Amino acid sequence: MAAKPQKKSSESKKRKRIPNQKPEESIANSEKSKLTTSPKKLKLSSSNVQNKVTKKPFKVYTKDYQKPSVKKDEVDTKKLGRLRAKELAEARKKKRKKHYSLEQELALLWEKMRCRNIAKEDRSRWVTEALKKMKGKISEIASSHVSSRVLQTCVKHCTQDERNAVFMELRPHFIALASNTYAVHLVTKMLDHAPKEQLAEFISSLHGHVASLLRHMVGSLVIEHAYNLGNATQKQALLMELYSPELQLFKDLVTGKENRLEDVISKLQLQKSSVLRHMTSVLQPILEKGILDHSIVHRAFMEYLSIADPSSAADVIQQLSGASLVRMIHTKDGSRLGQLCIRHGSAKERKKIIKGMKGHVDKIAHDKFGNMVLVCIFSVVDDTKLVSKIIIRELEGNLKELLLDQNARRPFLQLLRPNCSRYFSPDDLASLTLSVPSLKNKATSPFFSSLLLYGGEAVEEDTNGDGDPSDSNIQLNEGGKKDSFKRRQELLVNSGLAEKLVDACSEMAEGLLRDKYGKEVIYEVATGGADGILHPTLDEKLAGLHEAIASIAAQPKPDEPEKEHILENFHSSRAIRKLVLDCPAFASTLWEKALKGNCAIWAKGHSSKVINAFLETSDSVVKELAKEELQPLIERGDLSLPVVE
Incomplete structure (x- = not known):
């Protein structure tokens, strides 16, 4: 007989468990393996699968499984724990902050008073309430990031008597508050609303601390704010402390009439070397920390360079030359510092300055003072390839807007007609010729002249790749070596800027002619610039510009009185008149296309200036064009012959 198969022991039927695996997971894994790994042996319908799963002693977890709800006692315990932690945190803050409870009350009032759409009476009531709560503690809580904001709002909206009370309470603590990150905003807000007497008292309280505060990133903001708000005497008093220790100790030594450092040294018979040494100790930390945005610092550097020896002046110019110079040229003295750095800088330093302007050229061009630095670069720097690559390309990107701006158009006008008194004030033209006295004297001394002549090491040349020397070293350089016309031609014509100017x-054309500032740009472009720099390269383009202007002038006179024809507009009529007088090619085009046969229409008003220009011009050909048609108007008295002096 065949042996009967032995029954498997119960142990072999036991399901193996993975270590650290929950029973529920093992059940789910076993069911998954049955459904996925052996489909031939196990053929079950969805209902059978559901029955088999429900028969298991453990519930299978799915993605939608939610944990059983926590008991209410446990929730209450956690909530009590959080409340207890919050109470402990509040207790620590109260222990650490002397006026913590007061700050919380002030914060609630501040949320009410700083809203815009509230009645003035309600705001005044809350401001008064807040000031009453702070009375006697203002100096202690002014350094808090919460209370300082409340105080700023109170100072802005309170009455003058309440503001005076705050000032008197803070007066002994101004120097400490001026160096605090949060309180500095309160101090500047008080200066904005201070009457003349309080401003003078505050500036007097700064005596002896100007130099130390200027070296502080936060404190320098207060000095700059007071400097900008003060009158000429107060500004000079703040500057004096940077000159010598004697002036820090005895503020009555100088009356304030001496504006220049050289005059102060001469009157008080100070030693120039001592003043220079003290100013170096004050300004060098400012340079190292990069606190270069303030106008008082720019003024101090200008005075320093006026008395500095060649070595010290060269060192300052070298440190200023770079990307940090962009932060200085927004003030009058900062712009002049930038021009001095360009004029006296070496080729390497000029390159650093120009590269530091990358991405900021448009903003510099729009700036009231910064645009003069671009004018100086166009007038001095011989590395025209670098200037074209960085400055010209950025200017071209926003050309149409720049041509209509009072300041931004000036670099273009400098290229078209250099140093023209019509476009630059005497002060601007003077700034273009500024130089550091010690460097200028050293450059013109016989010793350095001989080094220049015989190839000494004092000369450092750079080329543009075409063999042209561009810049010399800091002691000898006061301008480019290239011919001025050649530099202009490379920057204006060879770079492609001129062609884009004519196209723009x-x-x-009509918008530029009607604009107070744009008319001067279109006039210079249409005439071809000084020395005919745009001729003959762009003659065809210029002829197209002349025709564009003539086409606008040829339009019929509008019926509506509020619409001005281009020949009747105040600005455009004068610009077209100047073009007729100075550009015969344009005058001929305008006559043939717009004025021939229509002079009687334009013989009165602003347009008569354009017609009279054909009689005033010195070009005989243009005169002959208009003579026959204008003679009857002269005889009738509609036009008058120009007076010959």
Whole structure:
């Protein structure tokens, strides 16, 4: 007989468990393996699968499984724990902050008073309530990031008597508050609303601390704010402390009439070397920390360079030359510092300055003082390839807007007609010729002249790749070596800027002619610039511009009185008149296309200036064009012959 198969022991039927695996997971894994790994042996319907799963002693977890709800006692325990932790935190803050409870009350009042759409009476009531709560503690809580904001709002909206009370309470603590990150905003807000007497008292309280505060990133903001708000005497008093220790100790030594450092040294018979040494100790930390945004610092550097020896002046110019110079040229003295750095800088330093302007050229061009630095670069720097690559390319990107701006158009006008008194004030033209006295004297001394002549090491040349020397070293350089016309031609014509200028003027001719500032740009472009720099390269383009202007002038006179024809507009009529007088090619085009046969229409008003220009011009050909048609108007008295002096 065949042996009967032995029954497997119960142990072999036991399901193996993975270590650290929950029973529920093992059940789920076993069911998954049955459904996925052996489909031939196990053929079950969905209902059978559901029955088998429900028969298991453990519930299978799915993605939608939610943990059983926590008992209410446990929730209450956690909530009590959080409340207890919050109470402990509040207790620590109260222990650490002397006026913590007061700050919380002030914060609630501040949320009410700082809203815009509230009645003035309600705001005044809350401001008064807040000031009453702070009375006697203002100096202690002014350094808090919460209370300082409340105080700023109170100072802004309170009455003058309440503001005076705050000032008197803070007066002994101004120096400490001026160096605090949060309180500094309160101090500047008080200066904005201070009457003349309080401002003078505050500036007097700064005596002896100006130099130390200027070296502080936060404190320098207060000095700059007071400097900008003060009158000429107060500004000079703040500057004096940077000159010598004697002036820090005895503020009555100088009356304030001496504006220049050289005059102060001469009157008080100070030693120039001592003043220079003290100013170096004050300004060098400012340079190292990069606190270069303030106008008082720019003024101090200008005075320093006026008395500095060649070595010290060269060192300062070298440290200023770079990307940090962009932060200085927004003030009058900062712009002049930038021009001095360009004028006296070496080729390497000029390159650093120009590269530091990358991405900021448009903003610099729009700036009231910064645009003069671009003018100086166009007038001095011989590395025209670098200037074209960085400055010209950025200017081209926003050309149409720049041509209409009072400041931004000036770099273009400098290239078209250099140093013209019509576009630059005497002060601007003077700034273009500024130089550091010690460096200028050293450059013109016989010793350095011989080094220049015989190839000494004092000369450091750079080329543009075409063999042209561009810049010399800091002691000898006061301008470029290239011919001025050649530099202008490379920057204006060879770079492609001139062609884009003519295209922009043709496209927006009417807007430029009607604009107070744009008319001067289109005039210079249409005439071809000084020395005929745009001729003959762009003659065809210029002829197209002349035709564009003539086409606008040829339009019929509008019926509506509020619409001005281009020949009747105040600005455009004068610009067209100047073009007729100075550009015969344009005058001929305008006559043939717009004025021939229509002079009687334009013989009165602003347009008569354009017609009279054909009689005033010195070009005989243009005169002959208009003579026959204008003679009857002269005889009738509609036009008058120009007076010959």
